Structures are given as structure tokens and as C-alpha cells.
Amino acid sequence: MKQKLNELTFKYAVKNAVEHSGKAELKAVISKLMAIDKELAKNLSKEIKEITKTVESVNSMDKKELEEKFNSMDFNELPERKQKEEMQLDWAEKEQVVTRYAPNPNGPFHLGNARALLNSFEYAKKYNGKFILRFDDTDPKTKKPIKNAEQIFKEDMNWLGVKADETFFASDRMEIYYSFMKKVISIGKAYVCSCEKEKWKQLIDENKGCECR
Ligand SMILES: [Zn+2]
Incomplete structure (x- = not known):
């Protein structure tokens, strides 16, 4: 060897x-x-x-x-890296697949964006599904959105040959998210945790749930 x-x-x-x-x-x-x-x-x-x-x-x-x-x-005779098999979504039905790409628009497009974007887009295309662009702009204090984010992202996506079937800004949809959260909490599938940050972190590290659960 x-x-x-x-x-x-x-x-x-x-x-x-x-x-x-x-x-x-x-x-x-x-x-x-x-x-x-x-x-x-x-x-x-x-x-x-x-x-x-x-x-x-x-x-x-x-x-x-x-x-x-x-x-x-x-x-x-040099060994080449084996081609990875394309991942199949065996359970997916044609025209039922919906994928989304959800960048935070706090900076211009970069390579990491491109990879995630292409993955989502190609899977939607493969199954004749729908591809959604959703700007995750709900943290404007720490992640200030750039100006003309939509235009900048769409130009770069265009260059990559990607077109979104629908575009959303998460900040426009807070009411929808809240109403779903209320629903999930009301059926007991989620809870509100009001623990101190430090205590919460400690419990997480110990793999334990908190009292709010
Ligand atoms: Zn808690």
C-alpha cells in the first residue's frame, strides 16, 4: 500500500x-x-x-x-474519483415537488449561495415542480439587507440560468408565520421557552429539556 x-x-x-x-x-x-x-x-x-x-x-x-x-x-490507469450517483427523491411525485432557496439578502451573491440555489432549482426542475425564492430578511438589526437585493440576486440567478417561479420576502409574511405558530402551540406540538439564555444553553449541552416543555 x-x-x-x-x-x-x-x-x-x-x-x-x-x-x-x-x-x-x-x-x-x-x-x-x-x-x-x-x-x-x-x-x-x-x-x-x-x-x-x-x-x-x-x-x-x-x-x-x-x-x-x-x-x-x-x-x-490512474484511478479517478468515482462519480457520485445523483440523489433521487424516490418518494417524490412529479409536479408535487416544491423547493425553496432562502438567502438572507444582507450581502451579494456568493459561491455558497450558488451551490444551495442550484441544488434547490435542479430538484424542482427534475420533478417538474416549483422553485421559490424567499428572502429571509427577518433580522434587519444584525443582518441589514442590501439595497436592491431582489434585483441583484435575480441578475446573478439569471446568469446561472435560474428563474424563480415565485418570490417572497419573509418579512411580509410574519402574520402567516405567527398564525401557524399559534396553531402548532395550541395542539401541543411546540412550546414557548422563557428560560435564561445561560440556563437554556447548559440544559442543551446536557441533552435535557427545560421546565417550560
Ligand atoms: Zn425553557
């Missing part, structure tokens, strides 16, 4: 070096290795020295030597 790891490291490093003007990047090599070997991720601290040494040895080769190595290698 050890020998195999060294061989793989060497191959990935040579490939990465040739693809990046002669120098392999340690991080790129490590992420390749981890992608195909889950155990490695756990033991990385033990192996990192050896991997670094191998990458350095590749980076010390001159161009000619590197090219010779590269040409003598068969990269087709």
Missing part, C-alpha cells in the same frame, strides 16, 4: 507539473489522492512527509527529465 501511494503520488505530481509549467502543486496532488482514497484523508498527517518529498523530487526535475517521465507513463 505504501509503495502504491508513492507511485500514485509520483504520477499525479508528474501530471500536475506538466500541466502547470513544470511545477506540481502539493495541494492539488493531495486532493487528487484523497479523492480516490478515503483512508488517506484520515491518515494524512502520517503520510504528508512522504508525499511532500515525492512532489519535491518531481519539482526538482528539469524539463527534459519531466517530459521523459511523462511520456513513459500510462495515465489511463
